[in-house]
Amino acid sequence: MPTTLFHTQLEMSTLVRTWQDSHETVALVPTMGALHRGHLALVEAARRVSDRVVVSIFVNPLQFGPSEDFARYPRDIEADLALLDQHGLTDVVYAPDTSEMYPEGHSKTQVIVSSMASVLCGQARPTHFAGVTTVVAKLLNVVRPNFAAFGQKDAQQLAIVRQMVRDLNFPVEILGVPTVREPSGLALSSRNRYLSPTEKGLASSIYAALLRAQEKYLAGQHDARQLEQLVRAKLGEVGLEPEYVSIVDRDSLQPIEGEIHRAATLAIACSVGRARLIDNILLTSGS
Ligand code: AMP
Numbered sequence: 368m369p370t371t372l373f374h375t376q377l378e379m380s381t382l383v384r385t386w387q388d389s390h391e392t393v394a395l396v397p398t399m400g401a402l403h404r405g406h407l408a409l410v411e412a413a414r415r416v417s418d419r420v421v422v423s424i425f426v427n428p429l430q431f432g433p434s435e436d437f438a439r440y441p442r443d444i445e446a447d448l449a450l451l452d453q454h455g456l457t458d459v460v461y462a463p464d465t466s467e468m469y470p471e472g473h474s475k476t477q478v479i480v481s482s483m484a485s486v487l488c489g490q491a492r493p494t495h496f497a498g499v500t501t502v503v504a505k506l507l508n509v510v511r512p513n514f515a516a517f518g519q520k521d522a523q524q525l526a527i528v529r530q531m532v533r534d535l536n537f538p539v540e541i542l543g544v545p546t547v548r549e550p551s552g553l554a555l556s557s558r559n560r561y562l563s564p565t566e567k568g569l570a571s572s573i574y575a576a577l578l579r580a581q582e583k584y585l586a587g588q589h590d591a592r593q594l595e596q597l598v599r600a601k602l603g604e605v606g607l608e609p610e611y612v613s614i615v616d617r618d619s620l621q622p623i624e625g626e627i628h629r630a631a632t633l634a635i636a637c638s639v640g641r642a643r644l645i646d647n648i649l650l651t652s653g654s
Contacts, residue, residue, distance in 0.1 A: 370451045371459045372444075376509050379421070379461045383511055391418035394542075395512035397503060400424040400462075401441035401557035402450050405547040409516040412544045414456040417514050422451060423506050424462040429474065430498030441560050461510065468505065478504045480527045480534070483620045487523050487634055488645065491610055499524055500531050507537050515539050520546040520554050522632045522647040526620050546646070548574065554646045561642040569605055570639045576601035577648040580633055584650045591623045594633065594650075602637065609637040617649065 373379045386393055394417035396409045406422075413420045424447055431437035444462060451457040477497045483489075484496035507515065517525045529541050546554050552574035553559065553567060562570060576598045583597060591614040598612045614623045617630040627650055634647040 368458075370448060370457045372448060373459055373461050374463055375467055376463065379459070379509055380511070382459065383421075386419050387511070392513040393417060393419045393421060393510065394514035394516060395506060395510045395539075396420065396422045396457075396516045397506050398422060398424055399426045399440065399557065400447050401443060401560070402447045403547075403555045403557065405518060405520060405555040407450070407454055408547045409518060409542075409544050410451070410454065410456050412542050413514060413516045416542065417512075419458045420456060421459045421461055421510050421512065422457050423510070424460055425468060425502065425506075427468070427498055427502040428465060429469075429501055430495050432492055432494060435492070436558075436561075441557055461506075468502070474501055474505075477501045478531060478535070480530050483523070483527045483530060486620050486622065487611060487613055487615065488636055489523075491636070496524070496527055500527060503528055504531065504535070504537075507532075507539055512539055514542055516542040516544055518544050518546060519647070520556070521645065522617075522634060523620060526618060526632075529618075552578070554644075556642075556644065558642045558644065562640055566640040566642070569607060570642070570644055572602060572605045572607060573635055573637055573644060573646050574648075577633060577635065577646060581648050581650060584627070589627045591625060591627055591631075594627075598633070598635065602635075607637050607639065609635050610643070611636050614650065617651075 394413035396413050398406050426440050478500040479497045489496055517528055525543050532541055548554050551571035553571045579601055580594045580598050595612045602609055612635050614631050614633050617632045623631055631650040632647050633650055636645045
């Protein structure tokens, strides 16, 4: 069956109601399109637990700052549909227009997970996570899924969405999906399209530095500052200057200053050429 394409909330919610009437479960995979194997891994995780899978494709203006890449963000709904068709696991693509999502041009109501939205990427992108949580809340209300899948690649987004769902009692289970990488280790991202081949090579140093720190951690180096320094030095060797390198509590995202005693995320944001890239690795005794 080819993937069905819906543009309106009415079409989407009407079909979901028929699924729910026949006791089928629904999983949502929210995306901004320009789909790649990372997105497909989310679809696969969704399909493993759910009878029906909806992929939403919406480049959400609310989560881009004024000088960010909203206008040039890659958009290719035909290619996205072809990829999902070939993959064969998605029932519906929900691709609303901006006017469908924001009929008044904006959303007066915003969902903000306060302390978690201002750290890490929130420092350089102060309005970004309010945009994310607001649109995710809206999508959860339109699709009313039993499950929603998010990538570990965006660890801050995943932690924030989990917190929002707990705080606001959304009746949905959040699935966190491991990061899909190129053979070089570079995390797949729609923004990798901005990279030249040389820049791609450089960008793979980001994961190499994360892995090195994880190795040190597993070998007994538990001092957060030392590990951050190690990552900065590794990136410096190839001329990369990260926006941040930070070790934070995996769930609360609050910075860890000294010894790491609990599950932590080592997160990086780093621009390479025109692309602002993010990546992270878990530091836990089982990692
Ligand atoms: P985006 O389209 O970039 O907004 O991403 C949509 C979803 O795909 C988010 O939950 C991302 O975390 C996830 N995602 C993006 N890249 C990857 C990847 N390389 N591996 C796993 N999930 C990813």
